[in-house]
Amino acid sequence: MNKREHVINAVALSVGLAYLTHPAGDATTARAVVGVAVPVVLGALVPDVDTAFGSHRKTFHNLATLGVFVGYPLYFDNLELVWIGVATHFVLDLLGSKRGLALLYPLDSAEFDLPIGVTTGSRYATGVTLAVTAVELAIAAALIAEVPRQLLEGGLRAAGVF
Numbered sequence: 579m580n581k582r583e584h585v586i587n588a589v590a591l592s593v594g595l596a597y598l599t600h601p602a603g604d605a606t607t608a609r610a611v612v613g614v615a616v617p618v619v620l621g622a623l624v625p626d627v628d629t630a631f632g633s634h635r636k637t638f639h640n641l642a643t644l645g646v647f648v649g650y651p652l653y654f655d656n657l658e659l660v661w662i663g664v665a666t667h668f669v670l671d672l673l674g675s676k677r678g679l680a681l682l683y684p685l686d687s688a689e690f691d692l693p694i695g696v697t698t699g700s701r702y703a704t705g706v707t708l709a710v711t712a713v714e715l716a717i718a719a720a721l722i723a724e725v726p727r728q729l730l731e732g733g734l735r736a737a738g739v740f
């Protein structure tokens with residue numbers, strides 16, 4: 579996808595994530611929107627750096643790049659949410675556009691793709707971007723609702739409550 583669609587996707591995903599985690603709709607929600615959107619939008623712009631340095635859809639469109647941004651905060655205690663932007667960039671490139679990604683680069687240059695999506699120049703690109711974002715938010719909502727409940731139940735079970 580294009581930079582415009584990646585930014586739309588990252589901003590919409592960030593607003594949705596902020597509301598899912600801070601649903602009050604008050605100043606804490608607004609603070610969460612800014613706190614999530616800035617690192618996620620930056621992360622969503624990272625993979626296309628390979629249009630200038632390296633090979634596009636290979637050098638920074640792979641699982642190793644995503645792994646760096648997942649692991650970085652564990653060692654350096656910052657950039658905690660940037661990986662979400664990198665991950666959503668990959669999802670949008672896979673689901674929203676026709677060309678695939680070399681997810682295993684540099685081990686393998688084969689490009690993975692899904693048989694759906696539009697060309698990056700399509701007049702439907704923004705609509706597809708918003709549809710992909712809606713699917714991402716539905717998955718995030720399910721995870722936010724289910725994972726804490728399971729953690730709570732696991733903790734209660736471990737504590738011998740039931």
Ligand SMILES: [Zn+2]
Nearest residue numbers: 579625626671
């Ligand atoms: Zn890309």
